[in-house]
Amino acid sequence: MLEVVPLGGLGEFGMNMLALTWGETTIVVDAGVMFPDPELLGVDRIIPDLTYLEQRGRPAALVLTHGHEDHIGAVPHVAPLVRGPIYATPLTQALVEPKLAEHGIKDAIELVAVRPRDRVEVGPFTIEFIRVTHSMPDCVALAIHTPAGVIVHTGDFKIDQTPIDGAHMDVHRFAELGSAGVLALFADSTNIDRRGYTGSETEVIEAFEEIFSSAAGRLVVAAFSSSIYRMQILVDLAAQFERKVAFVGRGMIENSQIAQKLGYLRIPAGLQIRDSDVMSYAAQDVLCLATGSQGEPFSALSRIAINDHRHVKLAPDDTVVLSARAIPGNEKAIGRVINHISRRGAQVIHEGIKHVHVSGHGSEEELKLMLSLVRPRYFVPVHGEYRQLAQHARIAGRVFAGRDPRPGILLIENGDVLHIDEHGARVAGKAPVGRVLIDGTLTGEIADEVLRDRRHLAEDGLVVPVVAINKQTGALEGVPEIITRGFVMENREELLADGARVLADVVEQASVEERTDQGLIKEKLRVELRRFLRKRSGRRPFVLPVIMEI
Known part of the structure; x- marks a missing residue:
């Protein structure tokens, strides 16, 4: 039985990643990133959650279709999980190498250069690379020959009849595969809502x-x-x-x-x-x-x-x-x-004034042509937000009208576990998927609580109460001081003076045991000062108490 799980790229633009498994062998197609919205403070990029790959055991290979960030940006994070080589065309390989070097893993990863019409074997899979045209050179689609049948993954493509480098899309090979029989087609949906053809x-x-x-x-x-x-x-x-x-x-x-x-x-x-x-x-x-x-x-x-x-x-x-x-x-x-x-x-x-840009993705008529050439038994739209996937499914229904047997159209989402065998294709469960936030300065993950704290600081500011306590007696030494950053308030001096009195009262009312336990007294000061500030100013700043033991 063939198991196919999209880990990213369905219902969103970016993070394209697809895992295919037969028996004990898993291969991964693409490993892309998504760039964050402004509200994700301090986040540089987003990668797919890799839990499924960790649970499945180390993938036997990573196969890349082309060198755009939404297909290769997560390679440094995925590569350590892969026990076999990374297959990529020369330009894609050259774009991946600096990323691996930046993460200090270039020498530990096997990169294998491939060209259109090449074939490589990975366990029960034979992967064939087919030239497609896009907005950059060296882009390929994949024909993955499995024991269940042939899976065609288009990657990103448009049908450019006058490519700059003279390297035309291998339309003939798609037609040959369609004539021989294709089990399933996974096709780019980006521009399905654009009528006609994409320009050269x-x-x-x-x-x-x-x-x-x-x-x-x-x-x-x-x-x-x-x-x-x-x-x-x-x-x-x-x-x-x-x-x-x-x-x-x-x-x-x-x-x-x-x-x-x-x-x-x-x-x-x-x-x-x-x-x-x-x-x-x-x-x-x-x-x-x-x-x-x-x-x-x-x-x-x-x-x-x-x-x-x-x-x-x-x-x-x-x-x-x-x-x-x-x-x-x-x-x-x-x-x-x-x-x-x-x-x-x-x-x-810009584009709205003169025709200074053309898309690298095929429009409706090109996507129809791909469906007609490949003639799959099952069709799965990928690479797009849900509305694009749904529209691609509707268009496919019109293209397949009158065909007997009528091809199955599967509208799936990230994490859906697709099983394909002699009994048909069906969604058999849900795999763990999600997003991992990456802070590029640390090349590490950002936990939810870190992002929550960053958002909190940005919205309401920071308040640092500084309280000096006698180490032996637990008595308050001097007047508490309150330092603020990014916290906007009326009657600032009066509010801070009242806040200092609240802090003094909290310390005086606490038991000696509480005063000499930094953890307890810090939490008590944080809760009471936050309650006071919320009541007086309507704001909820990030309160970070500092206890000085004297």
């Missing part, structure tokens, strides 16, 4: 040609640092319009170096300059490719926008292009960056 990467060239022609000063283009195809288009246009190219921002610099090394980004000799040299050239002779298209606070574009970047400054004749779609939730941050750029006098161009 080459469609942005015309809009950028207009921008290059009309830009009088420096040209700054912000895009995802993984958008290698977009980089190539802009580099080619820079050469055509005789502008030097500078990569600005850590992600942009690192990924451009990796892409050049692997031959996926071709830059003519003498065209590239360092970001530190940007201001040495005439403004009309420079193109800067920068990170920060989503308004990230410490990204290159955000620092440029507030005139805080070491090497790049904006002037009134400059033009800034946001060559990316706003990820839901980032609109306010992007708006703030645009306002700051406007204060510098520069012109801002």
Whole structure:
């Protein structure tokens, strides 16, 4: 019996991860992250809960479809659980290696490079890699041959008939698999609610040609640092319009170096300059490719926008292009960056003004074509919020209309345990799933209580009562002091003086045993002061008593 469990990526964008098990062998497809909402204070990224993998025993392999963060960002956290290799295409492998090195586990992990049409065997599984087109090179779908039948996992894809690198999607192989018989199809649902077809990467060239022609000063283009195809288009246009190219921002610099090394980004000799040299050239002779298209606070574009970047400054004749779609939730941050750029006098161009971005995900007609080519016995929509999964299921129902036998459509969620055998496919239970919050500065997990404390501090501030107690007698020494941070109140002096009297009363009314037990007296002071502050100010600050024994 084949067991399939999505651990992330269903009902949400990000954290894509799928586990497949036959007998004692488990393989994992992708290990992605999700980026946090603003209310998750101090959280840098979110990864799937790995309890299921720990319970199942160490997976035999981790298989990656491509190099976007929502598919590889959690690899350093998953890799220590995997007893076998990580299979990835060369570019994906090159993007994963620095992550493993940062966590100090690069030498302990076996990375195996694969190419389209390659096959690898992992226990009872034979995994075949099939080229697909997306917004970056080296993306693959998977045909996983199991004893129960073939499972096709599309990864992220669109059908680009004019790819920048000439590497077309292997539509023929999908058709061959469909003719031979596919047990189940797991397909990307991201753009199912967009009618028609997604445009080719080459469609942005015309809009950028207009921008290059009309830009009088420096040209700054912000895009995802993984958008290698977009980089190539802009580099080619820079050469055509005789502008030097500078990569600005850590992600942009690192990924451009990796892409050049692997031959996926071709830059003519003498065209590239360092970001530190940007201001040495005439403004009309420079193109800067920068990170920060989503308004990230410490990204290159955000620092440029507030005139805080070491090497790049904006002037009134400059033009800034946001060559990316706003990820839901980032609109306010992007708006703030645009306002700051406007204060510098520069012109801002985004997707709503000119056609400077195309999606990397297939629209409705492309997803229909995939369903028609593969002709699975069972269809499972993945990669999207629930509304996208439900719409994909409805569309699949129309595509499958009239087929006999009619394929089964399974609308499942994270943690659903899908069993497929000779009797059919069914949800047989629920696996432990969830989210693990990661603080990047510590490369560690953030427990719920830590996040709760951070939210508490942000909303109501901090109050630190400092009380001196005689170590021998337990008597109060001097007047208690109250220190506040981020706690807003009226009649501050009066309130703090009354609070100090409350603290003194608590100590005096406590028994000697209580006064000399730091744990007891601290809790008593915390409870009484919090009750007093709530009654007088209506606020519930974080109260952290400090006892000084004298």
